[in-house]
Amino acid sequence: MRGPALAVAALGLASALLLHSCSLGEWLDPSEPVEERFREASDRSPPALDQASLADGFAFIVGTDIHFGKGDGEPRRAALDAFAMIAKEEDARFALFAGDSTDDGEESEFDSMVAFADSLQRRDGSALPWYAVVGNHDLFNGGWSHYRKLVGPSYAIIPCGPVDIYLLDSASGTLGNSQLDRLRADMKADPLPKITLTHTPIIGSGDGVYIRLPNPLERAIILDLFAASDVRLMLNGHTHAYGEASLGDLREITIGSLVDANDGLAHCLVVQVDGAGAISSIKSMDF
Numbered sequence: 001m002r003g004p005a006l007a008v009a010a011l012g013l014a015s016a017l018l019l020h021s022c023s024l025g026e027w028l029d030p031s032e033p034v035e036e037r038f039r040e041a042s043d044r045s046p047p048a049l050d051q052a053s054l055a056d057g058f059a060f061i062v063g064t065d066i067h068f069g070k071g072d073g074e075p076r077r078a079a080l081d082a083f084a085m086i087a088k089e090e091d092a093r094f095a096l097f098a099g100d101s102t103d104d105g106e107e108s109e110f111d112s113m114v115a116f117a118d119s120l121q122r123r124d125g126s127a128l129p130w131y132a133v134v135g136n137h138d139l140f141n142g143g144w145s146h147y148r149k150l151v152g153p154s155y156a157i158i159p160c161g162p163v164d165i166y167l168l169d170s171a172s173g174t175l176g177n178s179q180l181d182r183l184r185a186d187m188k189a190d191p192l193p194k195i196t197l198t199h200t201p202i203i204g205s206g207d208g209v210y211i212r213l214p215n216p217l218e219r220a221i222i223l224d225l226f227a228a229s230d231v232r233l234m235l236n237g238h239t240h241a242y243g244e245a246s247l248g249d250l251r252e253i254t255i256g257s258l259v260d261a262n263d264g265l266a267h268c269l270v271v272q273v274d275g276a277g278a279i280s281s282i283k284s285m286d287f
Contacts, residue, residue, distance in 0.1 A: 034154070034169055034176035037134070037144055042153035046167075047129040054093060054161025055275060061087045062197075062269040064098035064237025065257035067137065068116075069109035079259045079266035082287050084120055090270045090283075091123045094160075098237035098255060099135025099171065099199025101151070105143020110150045131158055134171045135199040135238065155179055157186060162277035163193045163232070170200040170236075173214055175222065187229035193277035194229060198236045203252045205243025226250055232279050233271070242267055242284060253282065 204212030256267030
């Protein structure tokens with residue numbers, strides 16, 4: 001086998017390996033297209049926040065890739081307890097979860113995720129509101145039907161005093177045309193500073209297609225929109241490793257997994273926003 005025939009064979013082998021890997025294969029779920037998820041309503045509406053209490057600034061806590069259903073035991077319980085304790089100690093006003101809250105998209109796993117999130121408390125003992133974006137693992141086994149019922153919509157904007165937080169669906173490795181059109185219109189009409197939450201990184205802090213949205217044109221369109229729309233911070237998960245990236249004034253933080261990080265630690269993030277909508281501090285908690 002020589003020349004073109006060898007090249008074709010090599011390409012075929014490479015394609016087969018990619019499609020059967022645990023990375024790209026996780027995105028290939030034609031039964032849960034992002035366009036349909038974007039159009040479907042959710043049974044759970046995002047909770048409203050007291051805007052007056054946020055006007056002078058606030059803190060929020062972010063966790064990701066909890067993978068409920070993937071084992072149990074003391075290390076997992078300790079990480080979840082630590083997250084709850086940090087939320088109280090830092091006086092977080094709400095919590096964000098950046099996807100892959102479940103491991104296999106099973107309803108029982110979503111039940112566990114919601115039970116944990118609902119148990120979180122503010123410093124004053126009241127319930128801590130929480131929001132999430134869908135991750136690729138949350139779509140396994142028809143998981144979108146459970147996510148939509150128990151967790152929330154595919155796309156949402158959360159008003160938070162001086163900033164707006166955009167919850168975006170990147171679980172299929174793309175935002176899709178409908179979501180991107182809506183995002184463009186909403187950001188154009190929104191004068192406030194913004195924070196975005198996705199599961200998949202957009203800039204990405206390393207090399208390789210799996211650690212960010214794979215389509216370079218789509219990434220360029222999104223980043224151009226964000227740069228023109230006063231996006232102050234992009235938050236995401238997916239890689240199970242902490243990372244930071246920037247492009248011009250855009251800043252992205254990828255939060256390591258709360259319970260299954262590549263470095264063996266548990267990770268979460270506490271972000272402080274001031275009354276002008278600026279990011280005044282970011283604390284990466286590793287334990």
